[in-house]
Amino acid sequence: MRLADVGESGLVERLLGRLARGPGVVRGAGDDAAVLDLGGKELLLFTVDTLVEEVHFSRAYGSMRDLGAKAMAVNLSDVAAMGGRPVYAVVSLAAPAETAVADIDDLYAGLAGTAARYGVTLVGGDTVRHPHGLVITVALLGLAGRERVLYRKGAVSGDLFYVTGSLGASAAGLFLFQNPHPACPPEVEDRLKKAHLSPEPRVVAGGLLAASGVVSAAEDISDGLALTVAHICTAGGVGARLLADRVPLSPEVRRLGILTGKDPLEWALFGGEDYELLFTVRPGAAAGLEREMAAAGWPVTWIGEVLGPGEGLWLEDAAGAGRPLVPGGYDAFGTEP
Amino acid sequence: MRLADVGESGLVERLLGRLARGPGVVRGAGDDAAVLDLGGKELLLFTVDTLVEEVHFSRAYGSMRDLGAKAMAVNLSDVAAMGGRPVYAVVSLAAPAETAVADIDDLYAGLAGTAARYGVTLVGGDTVRHPHGLVITVALLGLAGRERVLYRKGAVSGDLFYVTGSLGASAAGLFLFQNPHPACPPEVEDRLKKAHLSPEPRVVAGGLLAASGVVSAAEDISDGLALTVAHICTAGGVGARLLADRVPLSPEVRRLGILTGKDPLEWALFGGEDYELLFTVRPGAAAGLEREMAAAGWPVTWIGEVLGPGEGLWLEDAAGAGRPLVPGGYDAFGTEP
Numbered sequence: 001m002r003l004a005d006v007g008e009s010g011l012v013e014r015l016l017g018r019l020a021r022g023p024g025v026v027r028g029a030g031d032d033a034a035v036l037d038l039g040g041k042e043l044l045l046f047t048v049d050t051l052v053e054e055v056h057f058s059r060a061y062g063s064m065r066d067l068g069a070k071a072m073a074v075n076l077s078d079v080a081a082m083g084g085r086p087v088y089a090v091v092s093l094a095a096p097a098e099t100a101v102a103d104i105d106d107l108y109a110g111l112a113g114t115a116a117r118y119g120v121t122l123v124g125g126d127t128v129r130h131p132h133g134l135v136i137t138v139a140l141l142g143l144a145g146r147e148r149v150l151y152r153k154g155a156v157s158g159d160l161f162y163v164t165g166s167l168g169a170s171a172a173g174l175f176l177f178q179n180p181h182p183a184c185p186p187e188v189e190d191r192l193k194k195a196h197l198s199p200e201p202r203v204v205a206g207g208l209l210a211a212s213g214v215v216s217a218a219e220d221i222s223d224g225l226a227l228t229v230a231h232i233c234t235a236g237g238v239g240a241r242l243l244a245d246r247v248p249l250s251p252e253v254r255r256l257g258i259l260t261g262k263d264p265l266e267w268a269l270f271g272g273e274d275y276e277l278l279f280t281v282r283p284g285a286a287a288g289l290e291r292e293m294a295a296a297g298w299p300v301t302w303i304g305e306v307l308g309p310g311e312g313l314w315l316e317d318a319a320g321a322g323r324p325l326v327p328g329g330y331d332a333f334g335t336e337p
Numbered sequence: 338m339r340l341a342d343v344g345e346s347g348l349v350e351r352l353l354g355r356l357a358r359g360p361g362v363v364r365g366a367g368d369d370a371a372v373l374d375l376g377g378k379e380l381l382l383f384t385v386d387t388l389v390e391e392v393h394f395s396r397a398y399g400s401m402r403d404l405g406a407k408a409m410a411v412n413l414s415d416v417a418a419m420g421g422r423p424v425y426a427v428v429s430l431a432a433p434a435e436t437a438v439a440d441i442d443d444l445y446a447g448l449a450g451t452a453a454r455y456g457v458t459l460v461g462g463d464t465v466r467h468p469h470g471l472v473i474t475v476a477l478l479g480l481a482g483r484e485r486v487l488y489r490k491g492a493v494s495g496d497l498f499y500v501t502g503s504l505g506a507s508a509a510g511l512f513l514f515q516n517p518h519p520a521c522p523p524e525v526e527d528r529l530k531k532a533h534l535s536p537e538p539r540v541v542a543g544g545l546l547a548a549s550g551v552v553s554a555a556e557d558i559s560d561g562l563a564l565t566v567a568h569i570c571t572a573g574g575v576g577a578r579l580l581a582d583r584v585p586l587s588p589e590v591r592r593l594g595i596l597t598g599k600d601p602l603e604w605a606l607f608g609g610e611d612y613e614l615l616f617t618v619r620p621g622a623a624a625g626l627e628r629e630m631a632a633a634g635w636p637v638t639w640i641g642e643v644l645g646p647g648e649g650l651w652l653e654d655a656a657g658a659g660r661p662l663v664p665g666g667y668d669a670f671g672t673e674p
Contacts, residue, residue: 003441003466004434022458024424034460036425038480040377048427048476050465087361088373090385092474097341104340121359123371128387129340132469137429139385139476143375 030235031152032078032220033142043149045142047078053133061177062197064103067136068110069198074222075140076118076201077275081220083150083210084142086120086203092137094130111138118203148210150218152235155280157308159216161240162286162300164205164277164293166248167225168264169195171271172256184259188252199275205298206277212292214285221276226269228278229304230313230327239307242325245318248301269315270328280306367572368489369415369557370479380486382479384415390470398514399534401440404473405447406535411559412477413455413538414612418557420487420547421479423457423540429474431467448475455540485547487555489572492617494645496553498577499623499637501542501614501630503585504562505601506532508608509593521596525589536612542635543614549629551622558613563606565615566641567650567664576644579662582655583640606652607665617643 021028026043027035033047051057051071059067072089079086091111095104115122120140173196176189202220209215217236221228225247229240249257249264257264268274279300281289286302293300307314313325358365363380364372370384388394388408396404409426416423428448432441452459457477510533513526539557546552554573558565562584566577584605586594594601605611616637618626623639630637644651650662 001438002434003432003436003438006438022425022460025458025460028458029461034425034427036460036478038375038377038379038381040375042375044375046425046427046460046476046478048429048461048474049463050429050431050472050474052431052465052467052472054468055466088359088371088383090371090383090476092385092387092476094387094389094472095340097339099340101338101340101343121362121365123359123362123373123383124366124385126386126474128389129392130389130472131391135387135389135431135467135472137385137387137463137474137476139383139427139429139474141373141383141478 027151032081033084035082035149042143043146045079045082045084045144046139047075048137048139049075049078050135050137052135061193064106065110066197068107069114071136071138072111072114073199073201073275075138076114076120076203077220077222079140079142080201080203080206081150081218081277082142082144083148083206083218084144085207086118086140086142088123088141089115089120090123090139091125092128093125094128094135096131096133097129099134107136118201144210150206150210150215150279152217152219152232154217155232155236155238155306156216157238157306158283159280159306160283160286160302161229161242161304161306162279162281162302163221163225163248164202164298164300165274166250166253167221167274167276168249168253168267168271170199170273171267172253172264173197174271175267176256181256181259184256188255191250191252192256196273199273201275202277205293208293208296208298209277209279212289214282214289216280216282218277218279221274221278223272224270225278226325227327229325232278232280233313236306237309239309239311239313240304240325241307241314241316241322242304243316246301246303364488369418370421372419372486379480380483382416382419382421382481383476384412385474385476386412386415387472387474389472398530401443402447403534405444406451408473408475409448409451409457410536410538410612412475413451413457413540414557414559416477416479417538417540417543418487418555418614419479419481420485420543420555421481422544423455423477423479425460425478426452426457427460427476428462429465430462431465431472433468433470434466436471444473455538481547487543487547487552487616489554489556489569491554492569492573492575492643493553494575494643495620496617496643497620497623497639498566498579498641498643499616499618499639500558500562500585501539501635501637502611503587503590504558504611504613505586505590505604505608507536507610508604509590509601510534511608512604513593518593518596521593525592528587528589529593533610536610538612539614542630545630545633545635546614546616549626551619551626553617553619555614555616558611558615560609561607562615563662564664566662569615569617570650573643574646576646576648576650577641577662578644578651578653578659579641580653583638585638
């Protein structure tokens with residue numbers, strides 16, 4: 001049996017068994033970051049993510065500075081999703097010996113720049129040789145109030161699903177990189193490609209959501225909305241009903257859909273790398289939270305509701321017709337990147 | 338200019354500038370691990386290391402379990418060198434989709450087994466696809482008493498150099514993998530190859546050295562004794578005089594030297610991956626520390642002395658003749674692995 005046969009989720013399942021419960025482990029695997037109790041005032045969040053050339057990125061699409069910024073952002077997003085405040089990062093870079101030093105300087109400028117913008121100090125790392133392409137690994141520490149950590153688990157029947165920002169732009173941008181479209185207006189192309197190359201982690205929004213005290217579950221949307229909904233439902237043992245016409249799509253995403261004849265909702269549901277936050281809220285507190293988030297400059301959108309155990313995952317169109325929501329997001333070991 | 342032109346140390350120099358001094362950073366780059374102050378009773382150590390297939394290891398030489406154990410051990414060694422107690426690790430694995438799942442299971446068994454033996458809890462990780470070979474990254478957290486962290490910096494003229502264990506066996510083992518020697522006795526071959534495949538991090542010894550209060554500087558010997566001495570001398574702004582015939586070599590290392598006509602001291606000086614500790618001690622306290630370490634089951638060997646600033650690095654033979662000690666250890670971006 002090969003990794004391609006079990007897939008990323010199958011592999012993660014197998015490896016979870018290896019993750020011993022140890023002293024001070026509040027939460028080991030299964031969330032965006034591990035949650036550790038070192039006895040201090042706050043809990044410690046610990047996460048790691050790796051980007052591989054020609055799997056997660058192509059140097060043909062963006063600058064090395066963009067790439068560094070994104071490598072940092074995907075980790076910041078993990079801490080953001082748990083309501084934490086990122087604090088320290090280490091970076092491990094594997095690169096071919098023939099890599100230009102100027103490219104590595106730019107990569108680190110991107111890593112350090114994004115780190116600094118979010119209050120993170122780069123405290124070290126490792127640089128090694130790799131015969132084939134770049135591999136960038138960032139490990140990140142965050143802090144979170146003891147009663148304020150957001151987990152994937154916690155959604156209960158009747159809670160409402162919300163997302164920050166809008167979805168699908170990163171996947172639409174990747175589509176444009178792979179399928180240049182001469183009729184696409186430059187400002188649409190720029191925005192979509194930028195969404196793919198330079199995602200912004202929702203660190204501030206995640207902190208506000210955690211502080212609200214009314215969010216029952218959260219996760220960042222790294223592999224498409226459908227898979228993220230499935231994660232939260234599996235973790236909470238619940239179902240979901242998403243409303244297709246409530247899923248927020250930017251004007252550029254809609255525009256590219258019209259230009260290409262593609263359904264833009266597919267980019268939101270099954271694309272990836274939006275790095276917005278999906279979360280669930282107790283119904284009585286939803287309107288208040290919506291107002292607070294909008295007032296703080298982080299508008300959130302209601303996109304569905306949590307169903308009971310065994311009620312499945314459903315996507316409902318504007319006419320009220322439902323079809324099963326099949327989580328078909330990105331799989332790390334699928335045959336296509 | 339390519340990475341091969343500046344080399345690993347040149348690259349590290351360039352990147353150090355990127356490592357901002359931030360709140361709570363007691364020590365950023367330039368040591369085996371970053372040292373962070375989160376306000377708790379102890380300081381936090383944070384380190385990351387990556388092993389790349391066909392650069393740092395060959396699957397032809399050892400089992401996947403050995404490989405996992407070694408990937409964990411090299412990180413444990415970084416925390417050991419600073420006198421810390423390793424506590425939590427995350428692992429990021431990049432692997433081809435056609436990798437056998439059984440191999441990954443074995444790799445994680447090695448990672449988890451070594452982690453558990455040293456009191457470390459594996460709390461999470463990331464698994465991604467790589468088109469070419471395995472890349473294993475471990476990020477590790479450790480704790481250390483506020484006044485008990487060992488740094489590379491701190492050696493002063495007159496201090497004595499010591500090492501734990503014996504040196505050169507890992508490089509001799511690698512030599513045997515690459516140059517099979519029919520006349521080498523199986524027990525010699527086994528011990529040397531095992532030293533290469535399964536190094537033991539000196540976590541207990543490092544803790545004892547830190548607790549002694551008389552160690553002025555320390556580092557693990559990952560890239561040969563000569564380079565490690567050079568690091569400690571650069572960090573402290575001092576020189577060194579090593580006594581060639583004091584460098585501890587195991588009987589197996591000496592035996593392979595005789596069999597192959599090679600100088601076994603070269604494996605100790607310029608080989609790598611012994612993961613013993615090099616440290617300096619105030620001269621008045623050296624004899625006492627030597628006795629204490631021997632009594633605790635961690636014998637240490639005096640191998641030289643710290644010279645003053647500008648006095649250079651010297652290797653002295655038994656007859657008292659000195660020659661310059663040129664740090665020629667492993668460089669990650671050299672043209673040969």
